Amino acid sequence: MVCRERVKIPQEKGPITLQGSGAGKTKITYDLDAEKVGKSTLKSASVSVKSDYFIAKDISFENTSPSPDPGAVGKQAVALEISGDKAAFYRCGFLGYQDTLYDRYGRHYFKDCYIRGTIDFIFGNGQSYYEDCTLESVAKTFGSLAAQKRLSKSEDTGYSFVDCKVKGTGYLYLSRAWGPYSRVVFIRTYFADIIRPEGWYNWGVPGREKTVFYGEYKCFGPGANRKGREVWCYELSDKQVKPFLTVDWIDGKDWLPKGKQ
Template structure:
């Protein structure tokens, strides 16, 4: 089943669950880029602002055509989530630049497939990605994440645990959209598409002193730390502990119990 329309779930409408029949079978899709919409946020095929949102076995797509590298105004969001305590199980997120706007709130992604080219997971959410496949379809250079933590006091950041990074192009793991950007990869497979330096300070001198980027027991041909930025971390057992489990997002307090 394919639903070709924009879906907006306002803050007052939660909690809501979207149940599909499989990410390859059920899809919500729309064709709109930032240039036509009047901004990246407005381009989203699906926008969720309510708390306690759950999606299962469904894909979210922005079907706007693949932009050329460096094209302006071609960001096109498949899903924007700014509600708190949201969970996604076996979902797909399909686009090129700016696929998943993980904007605000605590979020859990389990067994999801996320595809893109540049900053295809971005925003200032506090999120835990578990057993997800992250696929780059970049023609040349790209970036997996662009996390926007703005101050040291914010609890936000992305933790990727037991994930798989694969695809094409030449990929940064994250770019420092915010001065205190925070992203960690834990026991994750890296294909041979990861740039040697691994991380990028957004071209703003000084951000390398305030971001928190690191990896822990990652593996694969792209996991060699030779050449990594010296300001990134090979995380110790103590450093990685806050990011290891769903406690990172207080998940034991609000995630559904049992098999989903």
């Protein structure tokens, strides 16, 4: 079943569960980009979720706005924006190009999901845990997997990718420092041969490399060679990685559904 419409779930409507028949069978899709909606990335979203305790299973979210040329302006096109707290996604697809998944605010869990894009295709200031997810770049040239926007040292936000797989095309940064205290880690993740040797980018803002927290832990594959990595990103020690290893990173034991989902 394909549903072509924009879906907005306001804060007061939670908790809500969306149950599909499989990410390849059930899809919510639309085709706006930021240029069409007042240059607003947020308003381009096919699906926008602001309620807490949102759950999605076996469904895809898509923005079919065409893949932009490198450097194009106003072509951000969000498939799903999540700014509610304590949200969980199981076996879901997120399909787009630039700015596919707006992981904006709140604590979120992604399990066995597929996320596709070109540049900054997971972005925002969420505090999120991605487990056993496939992240596929369809970039024609350069791109970036993530762009995390942590704004201060006191914020608990950041993205942890655990036991994931990065594949596809292009020449990618693992993350760009959208915020001055951007925080992203990859743990036991497979990197195909599409990762730039330097790995990470400071957004072109001098000094930002002194405040971000970027790290890799026991990652593998042809793109995981750390020769050439920026000196300001970490090869994480057992102690450094511990806060990011489990769903404790998002206080998940307190709110995630129990049992098999």
